[in-house]
Amino acid sequence: MNYPKVSVIVPVYNVVEYLPQCLDSLAAQTLKNIEIVLINDGSTDGSYEILRNYTALCPTFRLIEQENKGYSGARNAGLKASTGEFIGFVDADDWVEPQMFEELLKMAENNDADIAQCSFAMYMENNKTSQARDMSWIPALLKRTGGSLRGGEMLLFDEVAIWKKIYRRSLFSSGQLLFDESMSMGEDVPFHLIALCLAKKISANNQPYYHYRKQRPGQQTVISDRRLFAFFQIFAIMDEFLCREKLGYLRPWMLHLQLSRHCYGYELASTEVKPEYFQRIRKSFSDQRIGRRDYIPAGPWYYGSIVNRIRYVLLFFLHPITLRAVLNNDRKSFDRITMFRDAIQRWALILGTWSAQFCNRTPSKFKRRLATQSL
Numbered sequence: 001m002n003y004p005k006v007s008v009i010v011p012v013y014n015v016v017e018y019l020p021q022c023l024d025s026l027a028a029q030t031l032k033n034i035e036i037v038l039i040n041d042g043s044t045d046g047s048y049e050i051l052r053n054y055t056a057l058c059p060t061f062r063l064i065e066q067e068n069k070g071y072s073g074a075r076n077a078g079l080k081a082s083t084g085e086f087i088g089f090v091d092a093d094d095w096v097e098p099q100m101f102e103e104l105l106k107m108a109e110n111n112d113a114d115i116a117q118c119s120f121a122m123y124m125e126n127n128k129t130s131q132a133r134d135m136s137w138i139p140a141l142l143k144r145t146g147g148s149l150r151g152g153e154m155l156l157f158d159e160v161a162i163w164k165k166i167y168r169r170s171l172f173s174s175g176q177l178l179f180d181e182s183m184s185m186g187e188d189v190p191f192h193l194i195a196l197c198l199a200k201k202i203s204a205n206n207q208p209y210y211h212y213r214k215q216r217p218g219q220q221t222v223i224s225d226r227r228l229f230a231f232f233q234i235f236a237i238m239d240e241f242l243c244r245e246k247l248g249y250l251r252p253w254m255l256h257l258q259l260s261r262h263c264y265g266y267e268l269a270s271t272e273v274k275p276e277y278f279q280r281i282r283k284s285f286s287d288q289r290i291g292r293r294d295y296i297p298a299g300p301w302y303y304g305s306i307v308n309r310i311r312y313v314l315l316f317f318l319h320p321i322t323l324r325a326v327l328n329n330d331r332k333s334f335d336r337i338t339m340f341r342d343a344i345q346r347w348a349l350i351l352g353t354w355s356a357q358f359c360n361r362t363p364s365k366f367k368r369r370l371a372t373q374s375l
Contacts, residue, residue: 004035004060006101006166007084010092011074012051013041018093018213023054025063025095027072031102037078043066045091055322064089072187079172085115086166093213094163100209104166107203113147114199117165120210132208137300139204147201151375153253154300155202160192164210174235176241183234184227190237193257197247224270227276231265232284239288252295258284259296259319263338278331285326292327314344 008026012019038061040048048065049189055063063083066074073091086108088101100118108116119135138158145152166279171177179197181186196202234260242250262281296319299312318337325333 002033004056004084005033005105006031006088007035007037007078007082008088008090008101009037009075009078009082010090011041011078012043012045012047012092013068013072013074013159014043014045016043016046016050019047019050020090021095022090023050023058023061025098026090027054027058028098028308029060029096029101030099031105032060034060034086034101034262035082037082038063039068039074039078040065040341041074042066056284058137061065065353068275069181069281072181072183074085075179076181079178084323085169087169087172088166088195088230089163090210091163091212095211095213097209101166102208103205103207105240107205108166108168111203113203114171114200115165115195115202116167116200120161120164120207120212121208123211123213124215126215130211132204135204136206141300142202142204142233149196149199149204150151150249153250155196155295156193156250156253157299160189161210162188162192162195162213164321165193165195168199171195180233180237183230185223185230187230188239193375194241195240196252197238222268224268224273228265228269228273229280230234231261232280234261234289235284252297255294256289256296256299256315259282259322263322263341266334267338267342269351275331278326278334281326282329285323290323290327292324294323295324311344 008023010026015022022258036058038055040051040063051063052281055061055203062081066077066177079087086105088104090096103114104118107113118136119133121130121132123130135158138155139148141152141154149155167177177191179191181187235254237368238254239251242248242254260286263276266274266277279336295318298316322334322337339353
């Protein structure tokens with residue numbers, strides 16, 4: 001039997017308005033040796049009828065019907081049913097460029113990589129605008145390390161986006177790379193981090209082959225209740241994984257990620273939830289035996305835009321202060337730190353918008369000169 005080179009898993013739940021664009025982009029893939037595994041996760045809005053029609057017309061499409069189990073359950077069902085040498089994921093309200101999976105497969109095979117990834121464009125549904133993300137720092141970092149995570153640990157700070165990658169099937173053989181169906185949110189975070197740790201070699205380019213749709217009606221909105229405690233589950237999973245796999249050298253990088261993620265979770269939390277969230281941070285750090293002298297590495301401050309560099313430099317100074325506030329049970333200081341961080345993020349967004357507008361209006365000759373000077 002000839003197995004497909006790439007299996008693309010698409011969980012579908014009530015996205016009837018956007019589904020045809022997604023399926024059209026997958027049907028148009030230039031890679032012919034591909035299978036598209038569609039998981040209808042109990043849709044009630046007509047999505048199933050669209051899936052059935054496309055499956056009848058496109059021989060590379062396979063349709064699986066199940067009761068609603070959420071993203072984790074749908075993706076796990078797709079993993080179980082898939083047969084490709086590499087696995088990719090696409091969200092049903094997004095779309096991809098025709099050459100995406102052919103190019104990712106070439107990258108993986110030419111570099112003998114377990115993971116191959118591209119960049120993406122953020123499409124804002126509310127105003128119909130799109131902005132490609134500059135992820136050039138990732139190929140530059142991997143070139144320096146020969147594709148290895150060791151020495152390139154900053155790759156752990158890449159956006160949690162499993163849908164811009166393909167994964168070699170052998171990564172799943174240990175049974176450690178699955179989606180936790182008990183998690184209320186963030187189930188893709190441990191999957192993303194564990195996959196990077198398991199991969200012997202990673203390859204990347206900066207081409208925005210994936211189009212990520214944001215701010216659509218019905219998309220999960222910002223939450224502020226106890227579901228945020230899923231962040232603690234994420235890092236409990238990672239702590240256990242690092243201990244089991246004897247990857248202690250990555251613990252400082254996980255500490256950086258935890259401080260960033262928990263400050264974000266605390267910012268989102270409602271007034272009623274904040275006190276318990278803060279105490280949960282303290283307990284989590286105690287369980288992991290984290291102390292005030294633990295090393296906290298800087299993020300990728302010398303890659304990417306000026307705004308991104310400034311952000312990571314500030315975090316380099318803020319994270320030790322944040323850690324001390326948690327360990328000293330000083331919630332007032334922690335409150336001030338998170339408020340300051342939130343203000344930084346808002347200014348970064350404004351500066352990023354101004355920077356993008358400036359670049360769009362700058363003559364190409366001048367832009368080339370700026371790029372040369374920034375290297």
